[in-house]
Structures are given as C-alpha cells and as structure tokens.
Amino acid sequence: MYKELAAAKELLQQKVSLLHSLADTDELTGLLNRAALTRHLNQQMGSSRSSENAFALAFLDLDGFKEINDAYGHDVGDKLLRLVAKRMAANLRTHDIVSRFGGDEFVVIMQGNLGDSSAMDSLDRLIHQLSQPFHIGSLSLSISASAGITLYPQTEPIASDQLIRQADQAMYQAKLTGRNRVCMFNLDKELAQKGQHQKATEIQAAIAEHQFELYFQPKVNMRTGQVLGAEALIRWNHPTQGLLGPASFLSDVSESHQGVELGRWVIAAALAQMGSWHDQGRNINVSVNIAGYHLQHSSFVEELALMLAKFPMLRKQQLELEVLETNAINDIDQVSIVLAACKNLGVNISLDDFGTGYSTLGHLKVLTVDVLKIDRSFVKDMLSSQGDLAILKGVISFAQAFECDVIAEGVETLQHGQRLIELGCEMGQGYYIARPMPAVDLSAWTDAWQQSQYENKFKFTARAAGNKG
The missing domain is CATH 3.30.70.270 (Reverse transcriptase/Diguanylate cyclase domain)
Structure with missing residues (x-):
C-alpha cells in the first residue's frame, strides 16, 4: 500500500512538473x-x-x-x-x-x-x-x-x-x-532625453504661471549718444533657483513645441511692453531673437501679423527680428521667403552673430536684411587679435556694400567703443554701455544716459562729435 501511494505521488509530481514546463x-x-x-x-x-x-x-x-x-x-x-x-x-x-x-x-x-x-x-x-x-x-x-x-x-x-x-x-x-x-x-542619451522632457514640461508650466520676464539691453550710437532701442532678453523667475538666464533653459526646448511657444511669448511680451511705453509717451524700438526652427514654423508669419495687429499704435519698424546667421543658413531659400514676408509686414530684420557661421556674399544678397550684428566673440579680442580685427573690418565692409546698418555686441570698455567708431561701426551694445535691465528701469536709464551718462562714458568721443558739429 505504501509503495502504491509513493508511486502515485511521484506520478503526480511528474505531471505537475510537466504542466509547469508546458x-x-x-x-x-x-x-x-x-x-x-x-x-x-x-x-x-x-x-x-x-x-x-x-x-x-x-x-x-x-x-x-x-x-x-x-x-x-x-x-x-x-x-x-x-x-x-x-x-x-x-x-x-x-x-x-x-x-x-x-x-x-x-x-x-x-x-x-x-x-x-x-x-x-x-x-x-x-x-x-x-x-x-x-x-x-x-x-x-x-x-x-x-x-x-x-x-x-x-x-x-x-x-x-x-x-x-x-x-x-x-x-x-x-x-x-x-x-x-x-x-x-544608450543609457546616457536616454537619461538626457528624460531630463529634457522634464525641463520642457516645467517650462510649459512656467509659461502658464507667468514666471518669464523680459530684460532689455540698450543699443546706442556711440558717436552721438542717441539711444537706438533695446534688445529683449528672456529671463526665468524660477520659484526655487531664482533668476535664470536663457543659457540655462533654452537648449532644453530647442526644436520643440515648447520652444516655439516660448518664442511666441517673447514677441507678444515685447510688443506689449512697447505698447506700454508708447502710452507713457516713449517710442522705443525693440529687437527680439528668433530661433531658426521657430522662424520656419508654418504659421510664423501669420501669427506675427496677428500679434502686430493688436498694437496699431506702434510703427511696425519699431520691432526688429534678430535671426541667428547659422540658423538662417540651414535652409536659405525658405528663410529668404519667410523674411521677405516679415519685411512686407513692416518689421526690420537683423542677422545676428554675424561672422560665426558660413555666410557668403551670396547669402547676404538672398537675405535682404536691414542690420548685420557683429558677434561679441570678435569684439572681445579685437584690441589684441589681428584676426578678429580683420573679421570686424570685413563685416563692416560687407554692411556698407549691401547698404545695411552694422552694430557690435560686447562693447565692454571705452577702448572697444572708440576703435569700433574708427572702423566705421558707430552702433553698439554691451556691458560698458549698460547691462540688461528690467523694463521698469529702462526709462530711467534712458533719461540718465541722455543727461550725463553718455558724456561721462564717451566724453572724448562726445566732444569730438560736438566739434565736428
């Protein structure tokens, strides 16, 4: 009896094992x-x-x-x-x-x-x-x-x-x-993409919660002292990290829906601020930076026209679009069509960071821009680098040949400003002139600049200009 039970148990275990195996x-x-x-x-x-x-x-x-x-x-x-x-x-x-x-x-x-x-x-x-x-x-x-x-x-x-x-x-x-x-x-790439997605989601929420703000850096004629306008620069009033510059977050939304939406916000906010200044009796020109992928968005021109229509009191030429040279070259034909449409709306076009990419005279001919903007990297070392000085001279010559204005970024000392004027570039912006500031401070800065700051910072240039007058 015991042997029979043992045999039956073994058979049952074999069947259970077979079922598990199957x-x-x-x-x-x-x-x-x-x-x-x-x-x-x-x-x-x-x-x-x-x-x-x-x-x-x-x-x-x-x-x-x-x-x-x-x-x-x-x-x-x-x-x-x-x-x-x-x-x-x-x-x-x-x-x-x-x-x-x-x-x-x-x-x-x-x-x-x-x-x-x-x-x-x-x-x-x-x-x-x-x-x-x-x-x-x-x-x-x-x-x-x-x-x-x-x-x-x-x-x-x-x-x-x-x-x-x-x-x-x-x-x-x-x-x-x-x-x-x-x-x-690629685990590192996966983690980076997750981080970018998380940052993009955070930026989307920041737009909805009005955490972004525009700062403005003045542009002036360094020979005459005239305030030409200001460049709008985005800042993020982060709830835990404080005030963040664009370098800390824009790359996370490059080529994305959030990046395009942030670009729309910058244009709309700049126009709104220009409208506010207009109500105060001040007509201030403002330039905004446009990423290549935003510029080539299918509805860019249409959306720009609708935003401009909301501020009929402003002259359209008061708004300037600063397009990165390297972005423009990615699809020169499409960019040319878009920029032509923007100019038909009345806005001015600036080619930003000029000299850092691979532009040619042919590109300049296709892209009918109003202003060439010299990149700060060339201005920074112009006093000591013959190569950078040669590039500056070349860009200024290009601007003259194509009947464009030219402005230099990165004016950090009086010597930078004086040398640029000698080369034929009178327009500049940079820390020596003024750092980016909140919109509420720009009016007071403009008044102070016209009353005394220009004379103090460019006194030799100012006196020379006065003697010529």
Whole structure:
C-alpha cells in the first residue's frame, strides 16, 4: 500500500512538473515563452544588484521573415522559426537564456558582467550565424536579424519591462541604420532625453504661471549718444533657483513645441511692453531673437501679423527680428521667403552673430536684411587679435556694400567703443554701455544716459562729435 501511494505521488509530481514546463515553454519552438522570461527576469533582478547577477539583455527581430511567410506560407514560416530557435540555442553559452517573445521576436539573457564590447561581440557572432542560409526541403532561405542590447544593473532602479523596452528601442535603431546589425542602448542619451522632457514640461508650466520676464539691453550710437532701442532678453523667475538666464533653459526646448511657444511669448511680451511705453509717451524700438526652427514654423508669419495687429499704435519698424546667421543658413531659400514676408509686414530684420557661421556674399544678397550684428566673440579680442580685427573690418565692409546698418555686441570698455567708431561701426551694445535691465528701469536709464551718462562714458568721443558739429 505504501509503495502504491509513493508511486502515485511521484506520478503526480511528474505531471505537475510537466504542466509547469508546458506553461513555461513556447509551443512552436520549445524555447521559454514570454511569461517565463518575465518571471525569470523579475526573480533575477529582484535578488541582488551585485555584479554576480549582472547580465546583458538582447532583443532580436528577424529581418525579412514576413516576406518569407507571405511567399511560402505559414507552415514554412513555422519551420523556419524552429530552425532559428535551434540555431540560436546552439550558438549561445549553456547558461545563457533564449526565449521567444512573440512572432519573430526573441529575447536573450547573456549571463555575466560582459560590458558593452563583450556583449556586442557575442551578439555579432549570433547575428552572423543567423544570416547563413536555412534549408527547408528543397528551399534555401536567407534572412537576417537586427538586435538591440542593454545591460543590467544600471545606475537607477529599473523594472523588467523597462529593461526589455530599452533593448527593443536599440533593436529598432539597428533596423533604421541598415538591419543585420547590433545596436547598444544608450543609457546616457536616454537619461538626457528624460531630463529634457522634464525641463520642457516645467517650462510649459512656467509659461502658464507667468514666471518669464523680459530684460532689455540698450543699443546706442556711440558717436552721438542717441539711444537706438533695446534688445529683449528672456529671463526665468524660477520659484526655487531664482533668476535664470536663457543659457540655462533654452537648449532644453530647442526644436520643440515648447520652444516655439516660448518664442511666441517673447514677441507678444515685447510688443506689449512697447505698447506700454508708447502710452507713457516713449517710442522705443525693440529687437527680439528668433530661433531658426521657430522662424520656419508654418504659421510664423501669420501669427506675427496677428500679434502686430493688436498694437496699431506702434510703427511696425519699431520691432526688429534678430535671426541667428547659422540658423538662417540651414535652409536659405525658405528663410529668404519667410523674411521677405516679415519685411512686407513692416518689421526690420537683423542677422545676428554675424561672422560665426558660413555666410557668403551670396547669402547676404538672398537675405535682404536691414542690420548685420557683429558677434561679441570678435569684439572681445579685437584690441589684441589681428584676426578678429580683420573679421570686424570685413563685416563692416560687407554692411556698407549691401547698404545695411552694422552694430557690435560686447562693447565692454571705452577702448572697444572708440576703435569700433574708427572702423566705421558707430552702433553698439554691451556691458560698458549698460547691462540688461528690467523694463521698469529702462526709462530711467534712458533719461540718465541722455543727461550725463553718455558724456561721462564717451566724453572724448562726445566732444569730438560736438566739434565736428
């Protein structure tokens, strides 16, 4: 009786083990199925983060399998998948795990702390084996595979499904770059993109909560002292970090919807401030910086026209669009059309940071701009660098040849201003003249400049101008 019970118990255990095995096995290929893979990953990732449990996870997708399936039928397709599974198992180490994730997708866990190069080498060898012909009856079938790899553990906690998604993303990159190859998931790039997305979301909220503000840096004629206007410069009144300049956040929304929306806000805010000054009896010209991707937005000209229409009391020439030279060159024909449309609206156009890109006389001829703006990098060292001085002379000559005004950024000393005037560039802006300031301070600064500041800062120039008069 005891022997019979023991035999029955053993048979039951065998059946239970078989059922578990069947539940974990892909019916077609005999590999682990998706559910078993997920359970194994969760167990291994949950046990420890030590290097003893490190592994590389690869996601493979067959290239051209659908075409074979469509051409020869599902029976041949199924046989091909079995052969692929067999070849994969034969070309991996005994302690590696291979599973069929679904369709013609496979996931491989390569045990051990392999590192980027070792994991790539192992998968390259496997990919090469899979590219060799498969024989089914009289058919000789050739396919390839694209694979993506990610490594574990990582610097941040991660779930098993996220790990698989990383390898999947890298696999799609392999397909995009030509198929039959392996790509490593770039964790640093992923973290950077997450950071950019988070910053973009934060900027979107900051726009809604009115945390942005325009500062204004005056532009003057350094020979006569005339205040020509001001450049609008965005600032972020961050609730925890204080006042932030554009360099700390604009790159995070470059080429994005938030970047375009922020550009719209700058134009609208500048026009609103110009309208406020107009009501106070002051007509101040303002220039705003326009990114190339915003300028080439399909509705840019239409939106600009609508914003200008809200301030009929302003002369359209009071607004100037400063376009980065390098951005303009990305698509010279399209930019030329957009700028021509903007000029038809009445606004002025300035080519900013002139000399830093690859502009030619032909570009200047196509882009009919009103002002060339010399980049501060050339002004900074003009007193000591013959190369920068030569570039300055060249830009001033270009401006004269194309009947453009020219203005220099980065005027930081009296000597900079005097030398620029001698070269034929009378218009300037920079810290020696004035630092960027809130809108509320500009009127008082203008009055003080006209009353005494200009005479104090440019007294030799001012007296010379007076003697000539």
